[in-house]
Every structure is written in C-alpha cells, then in structure tokens.
Amino acid sequence: MNANLFYAAAALGAVVLYLMMERRPAPFRAALSVAGLSAVGLMMTAVARSAPSPDAAGHPGPFWVHVLLALVAVASAARMVTHPRPVYAALYFVLVILAVSVTFLLLQAEFMAFALLIVYAGAILITYLFVLMLAQQSGDQANRGEESAWYDRTPREPLVALALSFVVLATTGDALFRREGTMPWDASPAMVSRASARAWDRLDDMPAKLETVARDAAVRAEPDSSKHAALRSASLVTPETGPRLRPAMNGAAAMVTLRTMDGQDVTVTLDGDAAPTNSEALGHALVAEFPVSLELAGVILLMALFGAVVLARRQMELAEDERRAAAGLPRIGNDDALRRGGAA
Amino acid sequence: MNTALALLADAPVSPAMPASIQVTLVLALLLFAIGLVGFLTRRNMILMFLCTELMFQAAALAFVAFGRMWMDLSGQLFVIFILTVAAAEAALALGLVVLLYRRKETLSNDAWAELKE
C-alpha cells in the first residue's frame, strides 16, 4: 500500500468535505465533486496497488463495478452529510443504501442485499422521513427567505470533526492495509476446502432439498427416460456411518445415493449448482448454529415494541388530558411530572 | 455473458478477488468516517441519528466483506443481528426525538444543553 498516497487522498477528501459544508456557487461545487471523487479514486488506487493482479479463479464481480459503486456511495454519503435540507439528506441516504446493497450482491450476499433494502430503505428510512416531515411541519420553517432552518445549515465545529474523522480513517486504513503478509487477502486452500465442506454439510442437513436436488440431478444424468419416473420417486439412502452426502473432487462435487422403489441404488453426483443458495444457507445457519441469538434478537424487537408503545402512550395521554381539560372533565391518571412538564 | 451468469450463480465456494475486497473495505472506512463527521457536525437531532445509521451501514458492509474474504457465512449472520438492533434502536430513538421536539418546538440539539457547567 502506498501510505503517503492514502494519507494524501484522505486529506484531500477531508478538505473537500469541509468545503462542501457551506453553500457554494455552482462551478465551485462541480470542482468540489470532481476533487472528491478523485480523492476516493486515489485512495482506492493506493490500496489496491498492493493486491496481486486479479486472477480469474472464481467469478466475483469485476473490480471496476466495485469502484463505481463505491464512488456512488461515497458521493451520496457526502451529500447527505452536508445537505441543508433534512429530507434530501434522508433521500441521499437511500441512495447510499442502494449502492451498498448492490455491493452486497457482488459479494454474493444476496439475502443481505435485499434484506438491507427492505429493512433499511423500506422501513427505517421511511420512518425517518415521516418523522422529519412531521417535525418540520410545526417547526420554524422559513426565516429570512431561506429554505432550511439555521440549525440545518450551520455545521457544528466542522474543522475538529473533520480532523478527527481523518485521523480515524487514516489510522484505521493504515492498520488494515499496511501489513503485508499478515492479512490473508488470498484465501488459502485450507479455507477453500473448509468452506466447501461446510456448504455440503449444510446441504446434508436439509434432507428434503437434498432429495429434490438429487432426483433432478439423477434425472438429468440418466439418458434413458423410462427410468425417470422411478428416479423421481427414489428416496435418499442414509448410510449407517458417515453423511449421506460425500464430498468428492476436492469439494467441487459430492456424491449421494438414491434408492428407487424397486431397491436399486443409484449414485448421483452433484456439482456446484446443487449447493444451497445464500438464503437457504443463512436460514439454516440461523436456526442450527445461532438459535439463541435469534431468540434474543426477537426479544430485542419485542422490547423495542414495548418502548415504542410506552412512548406513544404518553403522548396520547397528554393529548387526552388536554382534551378533557378543554371540555372541563377531570383528568385520567396521576402522572404529576407529565402534568408539570407537559408541552403545551 | 458467462461472467454475468457466473455472477448470479450459487457457487458453494470460490475465493474472492483481493482487490475487490480491499476496495469494499475502503468504502466501509469512508462511509464510517463520513458518518462520524455527520454525527459530530449536524445540529438536527434526527439527522444526527441518521448519520449513526450510516455508521451502522459501514459496519455491516465491513462484516460482509470480511465474511466473503474468508468464505464464512458468519459475517452475514452478524449483519442480520446488526440490522435488527439498528431497527429497534432507530424506532426508539425517533420516538424520543419526537417527544423532545414536542418539549422545545425545535429539532436543534443546542436546545438540550441543560447539563452545561
């Protein structure tokens, strides 16, 4: 890694972000965008130079798509942080989420990609947008002809914040990328075999799917179509010892035995296509390997639900009290603190 | 075309290209840093929380990238939990922000400096 280039690019990016915080005339803004994007590009160059030349051993996404997505994400994030109007900032955030989601796809985390979109962009951000719009409604909207409130326009101590972030970014990056030989950028053969073994184990743990896939593979492999029916109704053979699915060819394929109704054993070879998909694997992992965490996550959400209900209840109570007071009826409940500190 | 199909195929295992992962990690770092800047700079309470969400994003991205690098599914698993917690936290945080807004009629967090010495 070219440390000096990395630091310089980071510094340039920080300067650009600082300049972006105030409203600038158009040409300046264009220049700033160019500078910012080039800063990001330089950073990537500085880092990626240390990597060995890409080898098409597998098929993860090509390098340049990643770079493009990164540029989009960073630009959106920068705009989100500096935009004077909150709703736009939230929308830029949605763009960031989209870029990150596509990056997940490229990293073969399909489930996560869509989960991110649904949960983050579809739920969390919508909530934020609702609240922003609600809060803006009765807040101080326009003063002196400006479109945004003063507290959205003026950043708080930008210099110090940028300096600190620069320090965090630079040092973390330094720590991460400078160590040649200690960070296993290349997956070792042991890692590969372990990963494939894990994948076949997962499949082994899903007998229904395994049966379906085996049947399909057997049918595809059998040229004689008269046996197809028998094969489609064959069942899995569970050996006395060992897994049903036996890896072969260094993990690139696996063998499984099917038994037809008339007792014939057919050994089927499954290749990489038969491996479980990302969603299936994730689902299996959640339930088989981390059930407690799953339950706890549920509990956390339950707590959040309770919290939200409690928070909302107070408001309702407040509103109720006001209405009853207006109508001359006595109050419900005896929360003195609320009465004393309740907003008008 | 083959490449595109290959992109979407469910291969059980294949190592990632190092340079891609590194770029992804740089992206995660950048997002985190920008999120930090936003959190420290913005005076709007809601946007402050939004920037923390950005930092969560960066973390999730880093998890997934490392998971891919080491061909372990745990990275994505952890991201699921992060998402869960982020959602819960966002809900409650926004609820509180709305309450605070009702007290002071402004979203600026300068209004809440009562512990000042």
Next chain:
Amino acid sequence: MDLALLPTLLLAAVDGAHAASDGHAAHAAGYADVGTLQFAKANVDAGYSWLKWMLLAPLASVVLCGAFALLKVKGRWPAVFTVGSFVLAAALAVQLYLQWSPTLFSTHAPLAVPLGDWIDLRWGTGPFQSLVAGFGLYIDGITMLWMLFVTVLATLIALYASEYMESDVKAGYARFFFAVSLFVASMLILVMSDNLIGLYLGWEGVGLCSYMLIGYYATQPGAVAANKKAFVMNRIGDLGLALAVFLIWTNYGTVEYDGLFQAIAASDAGTVQGSWGKAAIPFLLLLAVCGKSAQGPLFTWLPDAMWGPTPVSALIHAATMVTAGIYLLARMAPFYTAQAIGAEWAETALLTVGWIGCATAFIGATIACGQFDYKRVFAYSTISSLGYMVMGLGVGTAFGGVYYVFTHAWFKALLFLTAGAVMHGMAGQVDFRKLGGLLKVPGFRLTMLCMLLGCAYLATMPFSAAALSKDIILYQALTSPVEQVRWMGWLGLATAGITAYYAFRVWFRLALGPVRMEPGPDQHGHDDHGHDAHGHHAHAHDSHGHAGHGFHPHAPGVRISLVLAVIAVGSVLAGLPSYLEGKLGFNWVQRFVSNSSAWIRDTAGPEHAEILGRDAHGALFVLATGVVVVGVALAFVLHAANPALGDRLRTRMLATPGLKWLATGSEHGWWVDQIYAGTIGMASWIVAQLLYVTDRVVMDGIVVTAVGRVPGFVARIFQPLYTGSVQGYALTMAGGIGLILVWVVWIWLSGGAS
C-alpha cells in the same frame, strides 16, 4: 568461681572497711586502673520468682488508688493500699536478704530471676544481631541494699503521709498515693531489673512520678512551673542515658547486665584505646546522673521541687529518686575502668565525675547558707550531699558513695519529715525568721529533737553514721595518688565545714530563742502566694482552715511522731555497720558493695597513707572534726548566742558593695536560673517564635492553601469540556478514540514490520 576474687574478699572480710588492696593490682598504679576485670556470672534461679510480688504489690496499689481517683471515691483507703503494699514489699526484701544473702556472700554471684519476656528481637545468631530485654531480675549486693532501704523508708514515709495529707482526703488523696505507689514500683523496677532497658523504664517512671507529685498542688502556678522544670531537666539526663544505652548495645551487643559485664571483662584494654564510641559511654551516664540526682548544671530543679508536699520531698527528693543516679554509677562502675575504655579516658571520666560531684557539693552548700526557707536549705543540702556521693564514686570508692547513700537516706528523710511536721503545725510557715523557740513549744519537742539529730548528722558530727560514711569518701580523696583528687578532698573538707554551719543555723534559729510563731499562709485555708522561683517561700500549701486570732499550732499526731521516732532511730542504727565492724570483722554495707558490679571500688584508700605528713586516719579525724566544730561554733555565735549579731552581719554585708554579691548571690542561688533563662531560655524562645511563624505563614498559609487550591485548579482546566451538548461529548470521545488509534497504529504496531 573466680579465684582472683577470693583473696580480695577474704581480706575484706578480715580487715573490714579498709581492706587491703592486694587483690587489686593497681591502686598504687593509676587510679583508674583496677587490674583485670572479672565478674561472676549470675546464678539463674527461678525459685525466687516470688520476688515478683515486690513489684506487683505496689502496682496493684497503683491500680486500686487509680480506680479510687478516677471514680472520685473519698476515704483513706488509698493510704491503706499503699502502706500495705509497701509493707509487703519490705517484708519480701527482708525475706530475700535472710534467705539468699548467705548464698551471695559465699558465691559472689548475683541472682538472676527470669520473670517474663519483653523485648526479644533476633535477626541473626551472631553476637550483634539480637536485642533482648526481658522482665527479669538481677539482684546483686547494691540491688539488695537499695531494695532494703527503699522499701522500708517508703513504708515509713507513706505512713507519715497518710496523716500529713489528711486535709486532702476529700481532694487529691487517692491521686497522691497513686503517684507514690507508682513511684515505688518504678524505683524497684529500676534497681531490680536485669537489663538497661528495664532500668530506663524505671528511670522514666520515677521521673514521671516526680513530675506528678511536684505538681500535686496543681492550682498553683509555681508548682506547675516547678514540675515542668523538673521533668525537662530530668529529660536532659534521660537523653544521656538513652544515648549511653544505644552506645552500649552498639559496642557490646547486649543490654543485659550479665552479658555486658562478661563482655567488658573479655575486652582487651589495648584495643579500646581511642574508641570514642566506648569512651563516650561513661560521660553520657554522667549526664544522666546529673539530671536525675541534680548535679552539675542540672541541679536547679531540686530546690523548686519543694513545691511538692513534704513527704514527697522526703521520699523522692532525698532518699530514693535522687539516689538512682548513684545506683547507676555504681552499677555501671565497670565502664569507668581502663579495661573498658582505655586508661586515658577512664581517668578523665573518673576525674570528671569527681569534679562535678565536688563542685556541686560546694555550690550547694554555699547557696544553702543564704536561704531563709528551711525546706530549701534542706533541698540544697541534698544537692550538696549527692555531690559528695558522686564525688565518692569519682575518686574511686563506691563503698564510700553507697554507704553515704544509705546513711544519708535516713537522716535526710528525717530532716524533711521534721520540716514537714513544723510546716504542718505552723500552717505552712517556711521562713525560719518568723519562727523560733520551737523546742519549748509543747508538742514540738520530739520534732525538734529529731531535727537536731538530723542536723547533727548532716553536719557530720563525729562518730555519727553520716560522719563515718562521709569520711570514707574524704579519706579516699585525700590519700589519692592523683593530685587533682586530693584537691577535691580539701574542697570537700571545706564544704563539710560550711555544711555544719548552715545545718545548725537552721536548727538554732528554729529551736532556740524566744518562742515566735507566725502562722503561714494556710491559716485561712487559701493559698494565694505569688512566688518567684527564687523566693523565700517556695513550699507547698496545706489547706488547714485555721480560723480566728491567736494562732494555735497544730502539733504532730501519733503517726507523724511515730515515724519520726522510727526514722531517727534508723538514722542512728545506720551507723551500725561501722560500729559493729570491729566485732563482726566486716562492714555490712561494704559486704554488699563487694558482691556487686562495683566490687572493683569497694575499698577506701590505701591502708597506710599520709595526709599532711601524718597518719591518714588520725589526720582525717582531726581535720573533719575541726571543720565541723568551727562550723557549729560559727553558727552558734551568729544564730544561737546572739541572733541579732547574725542579722547585723548580714545587713552589713548587704551594705558593703564588695560583699553584697556574696549575700545576695547565695540567696539567689548564684543566679543560675536567671542565667539559664537568659541564655538557653531566650534562645529557645527565639527558635520557637521562628518556628511558629514558619508554621502559620509558610505551612498553613502557603503550603496548605496551595494544596487546597490544586483540585479547583485542575478542575477548571477541564471545565470547558462540560458544554452540555451531546455532540461536544461525542467529539471528546472521538478525540480519545483517535488518540488511541494513533498510538496503536503508529507506535505499537510499528514495532513490527512496516
């Protein structure tokens, strides 16, 4: 059993007081050199552990009297406890004498009785790697002697005090007897302990009780000032003792007498030359003696100690506490020898001791001539007599010193007790110019006769016990081969004459002449004298409540008279050792001294010496008697035959400029107190003021205030961080994280490949 001792002791047994010095190689050689030292190892016998009751009985009395005092119980029980415990102690002492002394005189080995452990520090097994001091007893000849006369006198004086202090039954009775019991317990610990630390414990204890008792009348500023003065001067002496003990341990590795004497006996005279550590020991011990026995520069506390009640003066400041110094000198006699510290230093040490004793004796006597308070006269006479005892040890006769201690204890106690009886009867009148003719007053005859006996003994009337004992000292001094010592002897002789003069001055004025009884200040029961330290009336006040005109003296009661009689008889009997010497073949007191650590100096002078060309014994007798007769005659002329003559002489002296200083100086104690106040006192006051200013201004003002302001100062540095805004705090947090990251990445990780 050491064979070298045997011939000496056999000869001593045969020849009595003037044993030949054949066993000692060196009386002729150098007066500090007593030949090779040998000490008998103590005989450890736990069968005598009943001796612990000698210490426990007074201590039990202490506890009981203390309880009475704290609970403010009135009554005479404290006196009962005290006298009872003293009687028990005396009985035990006598029992020990009867039971054990034959063993002592035959084996010459002291008795060691282990009673308990106290300090036992051992950090190694070598010779200088332990400090062991236990609660054991070490009884040799001088211990035995002290045990006997201390307990007996204490019993008698406590009995006397039980009547004397009657008027205080409602007030401080219990406190008084508490202190007296504690005093006797401490004194016994002092003489009976088997190590220097126990001796120091007892030393401090008697000093403390002296303080408590001098200041008994605590409402009088004079008494309070006097007890502070006594304690401080004692303390100066204690410093000397403490340093001596430290040096002893450093040089000999042990503080127990047994081991110590063996170590001294084993040391080689050649190697100790020039060793200042060892040579300092005798001088420091001398400092301790000066403090405790009111010698040398530290004598001024004793006259002021007369602010305490008279029994206290009798017991503590005449008979017992002040003799602790002489005990120390006798016990530590081996240190004043050539074998211990080298001939040159030993001679210097002995001469120093002798000169201090001699000078103090002379000065005490001269001051006593000018006092009008008869208690103060006796106080100065004590100083003078103690000077004789110290001189005796300095000129080389422990026998003389110890014998004089023995006889002096009796007659000085007698003198003080008679003075107390007179005071008690005359409502606290201590100026003998205002009293007279008491011999004729009914009820006081016995008192005055006892006082006559006491004054006669003080004046060393020929053939009296006092004379026999004091003359041993003078004999040793006058026949010494060292010229300086002979001068000491002549000066001592002159002092004897002066002593005779002032002793009878007091008695003639008090006993003879027309009856005159001016009551003292206690007539109406309050004490409102403002005294200065050199005033004529530095005495204690008894609140009597004599109201009305026509003063009726309060004659001494049964207890007082009984005690006076007993002690008078005792004073006479104190001479028995000398009277019976010819018949028994030995001197009872000398036998004790011979079987103690002071045996090296248990004789007096060479047998056949010459004074002024004549035979020493005869010459001394003539000279001593002569000076006594001259003194008494002078006193008779000036104070008995024609008192007016004495008064006119004084007036004439005061008028003559040349002689005025003599009279007023003597009356004011040669202004020693004023000199001390002016020099040491002023210097101390200046230093104290400086320290006070330093404390207030520097310490309180600057240091403490500065330290107090520091937290506020530090807090204000960090105050701007507390803005109350979340982002400000987050900024600080991020700053911290940044710092940590920087440190980790640039400093810590850079330790590896980069």
